[in-house]
Amino acid sequence: MDRLAGQVAIVTGGAKGIGQGVCEVFCKHGASVIIWDVLDEGKQTAQSISDVGGNISFRKTDVSNREDVKKAAQEAFDQHGKIDILINNAGIIRDRSFMKMEDEEWDAVININLTGIYNATKAVLPFMREQKYGRIVSASSINGVLGAFGQTNYAASKAGIIGFTKALAKEVGKHGITANAIAPGFIETDMTASMPQGVVQMAIHNIPVKRIGTPEDMAYAYLFLASKEAGFINGHVLHANGGQF
Numbered sequence: 001m002d003r004l005a006g007q008v009a010i011v012t013g014g015a016k017g018i019g020q021g022v023c024e025v026f027c028k029h030g031a032s033v034i035i036w037d038v039l040d041e042g043k044q045t046a047q048s049i050s051d052v053g054g055n056i057s058f059r060k061t062d063v064s065n066r067e068d069v070k071k072a073a074q075e076a077f078d079q080h081g082k083i084d085i086l087i088n089n090a091g092i093i094r095d096r097s098f099m100k101m102e103d104e105e106w107d108a109v110i111n112i113n114l115t116g117i118y119n120a121t122k123a124v125l126p127f128m129r130e131q132k133y134g135r136i137v138s139a140s141s142i143n144g145v146l147g148a149f150g151q152t153n154y155a156a157s158k159a160g161i162i163g164f165t166k167a168l169a170k171e172v173g174k175h176g177i178t179a180n181a182i183a184p185g186f187i188e189t190d191m192t193a194s195m196p197q198g199v200v201q202m203a204i205h206n207i208p209v210k211r212i213g214t215p216e217d218m219a220y221a222y223l224f225l226a227s228k229e230a231g232f233i234n235g236h237v238l239h240a241n242g243g244q245f
């Protein structure tokens, strides 16, 4: 149960959903976790995990705000003396068919989902390089590979994360750092909660394990790629979708 003992992890978007699941599992496995999220709910999430023994804190942080992310990374280092793991999980959807899509919807999704990963990685990487160790795992999506109606912005951001990860892996590997991505399928979170029941049932029909995924399912995939033992896996995209793709 101590696969991350003594490790320091930053989880973006950790206030709820998949990110919260990652925080819970990482804490169970001995990591010290810092949540970076725009949602104030992150404070309660951190409190409830620390109530059951987790070592976790919340720092309100918008990953699309480059200067603030730099400050947050420095604070994390000052507080813990190192940063071992970065989970680039924060993400949003602003779905609309391409012809109707507003410029703001395109910009928001690219700025948070893709540039947010650039900002967080850029801020954290110098600390990982200095210590010659790091694990960076970023959230792509099944729809970054398959595309989905109404998601040109989201699919572009999630496909971009795959290219980013593969290129970064080639640069950082020699410094003891790995960069990988996870492409979740259909996971039960607020992001998918607004979908009509018919759409959910149809999705389940197309998933060979006949259920939608949970944040905990994803958290164990993140745990594996964030662990020391995954050191020979670099530039990989782990498709975690119950066999749907």
Ligand code: NAP
Pocket (backbone or CB within 6 Å): 012, 013, 014, 015, 016, 017, 018, 019, 036, 037, 038, 039, 061, 062, 063, 064, 089, 090, 091, 092, 112, 116, 139, 140, 141, 142, 183, 184, 185, 186, 187, 188, 189, 190, 191, 192
């Ligand atoms: P979620 O429940 O909406 O949680 C995402 C968290 O990130 C929220 O707390 C959100 O706050 C926060 N966030 C949004 N913008 C941010 C920013 N600029 N800076 C910091 N935090 C920010 O989403 P989820 O379903 O857990 O998804 C987590 C990741 O997995 C996302 O990258 C998503 O694209 C990816 N994913 C999810 C699924 C799925 O089926 N759920 C499938 C494939 C991929 P707000 O609520 O205020 O936006």
